[in-house]
Amino acid sequence: MGRILSGNAALRGRAGLELVVPTLDFRLAAQFWEITDPRTAALTNAVVGGTPAYRREFAQGDTPAGADDFDSWIVRAVLNPGRPLFREGRYLLAEEPELHDTALYHSVLAAIADGNHNRGGIASYLGRKSTDLAHPLAVLQDVGMITHEQDAFRRNRSAYRIAEPLLAFYHAVMRPAWGELERPGRAPNVWRRLQPTFRSKVVGPHFERICREWTRWYCDSETIGGFPSNVASGTVPDPANRTAHEVDVAAFGQDETGRERLLAIGECKWNDIMGLGHLRRLDQIRDLLRAREGVDAERTRLLLFSGAGFSDDLCAVARHDPAVQLVDMGRLYTGA
Numbered sequence: 001m002g003r004i005l006s007g008n009a010a011l012r013g014r015a016g017l018e019l020v021v022p023t024l025d026f027r028l029a030a031q032f033w034e035i036t037d038p039r040t041a042a043l044t045n046a047v048v049g050g051t052p053a054y055r056r057e058f059a060q061g062d063t064p065a066g067a068d069d070f071d072s073w074i075v076r077a078v079l080n081p082g083r084p085l086f087r088e089g090r091y092l093l094a095e096e097p098e099l100h101d102t103a104l105y106h107s108v109l110a111a112i113a114d115g116n117h118n119r120g121g122i123a124s125y126l127g128r129k130s131t132d133l134a135h136p137l138a139v140l141q142d143v144g145m146i147t148h149e150q151d152a153f154r155r156n157r158s159a160y161r162i163a164e165p166l167l168a169f170y171h172a173v174m175r176p177a178w179g180e181l182e183r184p185g186r187a188p189n190v191w192r193r194l195q196p197t198f199r200s201k202v203v204g205p206h207f208e209r210i211c212r213e214w215t216r217w218y219c220d221s222e223t224i225g226g227f228p229s230n231v232a233s234g235t236v237p238d239p240a241n242r243t244a245h246e247v248d249v250a251a252f253g254q255d256e257t258g259r260e261r262l263l264a265i266g267e268c269k270w271n272d273i274m275g276l277g278h279l280r281r282l283d284q285i286r287d288l289l290r291a292r293e294g295v296d297a298e299r300t301r302l303l304l305f306s307g308a309g310f311s312d313d314l315c316a317v318a319r320h321d322p323a324v325q326l327v328d329m330g331r332l333y334t335g336a
Contacts, residue, residue, distance in 0.1 A: 024050030026210045027218070027333060033063050038329035039307060040067050046206035047078060048085070049165035058085040071191065079174070079187040086181075089170025096143050101136075105145075106171070108136050109162060112146065113171035113201060117159035152234025152250035153295070159233070165206060172201040199271060207270040208233065208248045210332060211305040215251050215266065220336040223325055224264040224301050226253035236285050245285045249303060261296040262289060264325075266303030274304050275311035279324065301325060305332070 005015045024032055029050040030041035044064055048054040055063065060083065064073040078085050093102045093109075111125035119137065123130040137160060140146045144163055151157035162168040174181060177190045215224065216231040228251040236245045249266030265285060267278055282302045289297040304310065305327045310318075318324045 022050075024052065025213060025217070026050070030333060035063060037066055038333040040064050040070055041333060042207060042210060042307065042329065043067075043070050043203065044073075045210070046165055046203045047074070047169045051164075051166070054085060054088075054166070058088060059083065071195075075187045075191055078169075079181055079191060081182055081184075085166075089166055089174060092164065092167060093145070096145075098139055098143055104136055105140060106175075108133065108140060109145065109167055110171045110175060112160050112162050113168050115201065117161060118157070119160070122160065149232060152232040152247065152252070153236050153289070154234065157235065161205070161209075165202075168206070169198075169202050173198050204270050207305075207307060208268045211266065211268045211303075211327070212249050214327070214332050215249050215264070215303065218336055219327075223336065224251055224253075224303070225299055225323075226255075226261065226263045228253050228263055236288050238288055245281070245288070247285060249305070251303075255296065259296065262300045264301040264303050265289070266305055266327075268305040270307040272306065273308050273311060274306045274314060274326075276313050276317070278304055279314060279317065299323075303327060 003009060005012055005018070023029075026042065026045050029045050030036075030038070032050075032052060033041070033044060033055055035041040035044060048059070055061065059077045062073065062077045064070045077083055080086055090106075093099050093105050099105050107126055108122060111122040114125065116122045116125050119130050119133055122137075123133055126133075137146070137148075141148055141160075145167065147161050147163050149159050149161060151159065162171075173194050177194065180186045180190055212231045212233065216228055219228075221227050230252045232250055234247045234250050236247055238245055247265050248268040249264070251263045251265075252260055253263045255261045265282060267274075267282055269278070279302065282304070286297055286300050286302065289295050289300065301323045303325050304314070307329055309328065310326050315326065318326045
């Protein structure tokens, strides 16, 4: 149907409306699933994303009643072979006419879900040459299965990430244990065994994504000292220590003269109580950025995102320093 009105198609000139319906973002998804607890909402979003059909048609209206019910919901609604959601991760690729070699595309997605975000790492995971992956990566990007994101601080680096949360969950959690999951009654044992994988490979990266979305679209100008025009993740080299620092959130805006300015950098921890050590690390990264040419980081603010909370010492610092902003789950879902 999409081809009828596309490009040079005969009916292109007769198109009267082109309506693109995107998936729901994390806040709208929480409202749609009617989940009021922010932590439960984030966990659910890490599994099913913002596709509206997954709630009623695929999960058959079954939603987590709260944090204590989330594990049970995973077993009965997602890892249950009798529910439509169980095989959706496999069918998503089969439904795309451009994806002919589904085994190859599933393997590429599995490599990304395992933490390989550049072409070299994906090629090494698959045992292929890096040049062999140009076409499958481009096709997956064209159909919206993955994104190709530029590094915020290094122009020659980029990262591939899975765009559909259900695909990331399928490849990280379900696919490795598929044969066991198909046997009746095995889902609870599989889920208990793979929860650490779920937290590290699925929830952690998804939480970082939510934090970047919040910084781009929901936080106000007083929080980061300006209006963000671009928010990304990046890597900051540290030549003196022969290492590099990962930055989960980097928000760029413009100063009064229209020049690009680094408004804020942030670190995200889903399951850790953040303390002064996390703040010192961000402060060190800010010093490295201030020493670099081409980066205006003089007024850069520090954002700390946590799904578990903050230490009393860190809270005391944030109360007296507006350049330090603490963002908990409640603020992510309801505040600015």
